[in-house]
Amino acid sequence: GAVVSQHPSRVICKSGTSVKIECRSLDFQATTMFWYRQFPKQSLMLMATSNEGSKATYEQGVEKDKFLINHASLTLSTLTVTSAHPEDSSFYICSARVAGGPAVDTQYFGPGTRLTVL
Amino acid sequence: GDSVTQMEGPVTLSEEAFLTINCTYTATGYPSLFWYVQYPGEGLQLLLKATKADDKGSNKGFEATYRKETTSFHLEKGSVQVSDSAVYFCALTRRNSGNTPLVFGKGTRLSVIA
Numbered sequence: 594g595a596v597v598s599q600h601p602s603r604v605i606c607k608s609g610t611s612v613k614i615e616c617r618s619l620d621f622q623a624t625t626m627f628w629y630r631q632f633p634k635q636s637l638m639l640m641a642t643s644n645e646g647s648k649a650t651y652e653q654g655v656e657k658d659k660f661l662i663n664h665a666s667l668t669l670s671t672l673t674v675t676s677a678h679p680e681d682s683s684f685y686i687c688s689a690r691v692a693g694g695p696a697v698d699t700q701y702f703g704p705g706t707r708l709t710v711l
Numbered sequence: 712g713d714s715v716t717q718m719e720g721p722v723t724l725s726e727e728a729f730l731t732i733n734c735t736y737t738a739t740g741y742p743s744l745f746w747y748v749q750y751p752g753e754g755l756q757l758l759l760k761a762t763k764a765d766d767k768g769s770n771k772g773f774e775a776t777y778r779k780e781t782t783s784f785h786l787e788k789g790s791v792q793v794s795d796s797a798v799y800f801c802a803l804t805r806r807n808s809g810n811t812p813l814v815f816g817k818g819t820r821l822s823v824i825a
Contacts, residue, residue: 702755
């Protein structure tokens with residue numbers, strides 16, 4: 594089946610530092626990747642849609658200068674949380690959408706990254 | 712806009728009980744429908760899906776049937792196990808919609824006790 598990995602799985606950083614999270618589709622190509630944020634016991638909140646080779650589309654209320662997204666290839670997207678603050682602490686999850694074929698509507702999710710900002 | 716409504720939890724069942732988690736949707740056209748499961752501390756895993764009316768998705772003993780007439784996609788399992796304890800999300804996306812993200816329900820937490 595389609596596998597999406599995220600790295601790191603867990604990160605603790607000091608306030609003011611930047612953190613990069615990688616999302617990779619391991620065995621398929623993904624023209625579109627999505628980044629979500631999840632607070633405890635809540636559903637996923639879409640942050641942005643990332644397309645290979647173009648600028649990401651951010652949801653309303655998400656600061657694009659704070660959450661930098663790069664989708665450099667068909668298998669890799671990165672989310673950088675710049676100048677992180679404690680309120681950015683959360684569970685970040687990426688997903689990748691299959692580029693074509695019978696599973697084209699299906700999104701496959703990474704295992705998530707737990708960010709804690711001290 | 713498109714939306715998904717699923718029953719609020721938490722749902723607590725004894726092992727081997729029958730499970731139903733209701734999900735209804737509002738969408739233009741004919742969306743694809745999904746159930747995802749999230750175990751504690753993990754990302755979402757695709758549980759099953761259906762892409763057209765009357766399709767039945769099934770996996771690991773779970774089933775859901777795409778009901779266009781009632782705009783529903785209820786999740787069922789005949790006999791739950793403790794290992795099924797997780798949060799279940801119903802979701803939809805427009806078919807062949809390229810960049811359109813999934814629309815999620817709020818999730819239903821299931822706890823199965825021995």
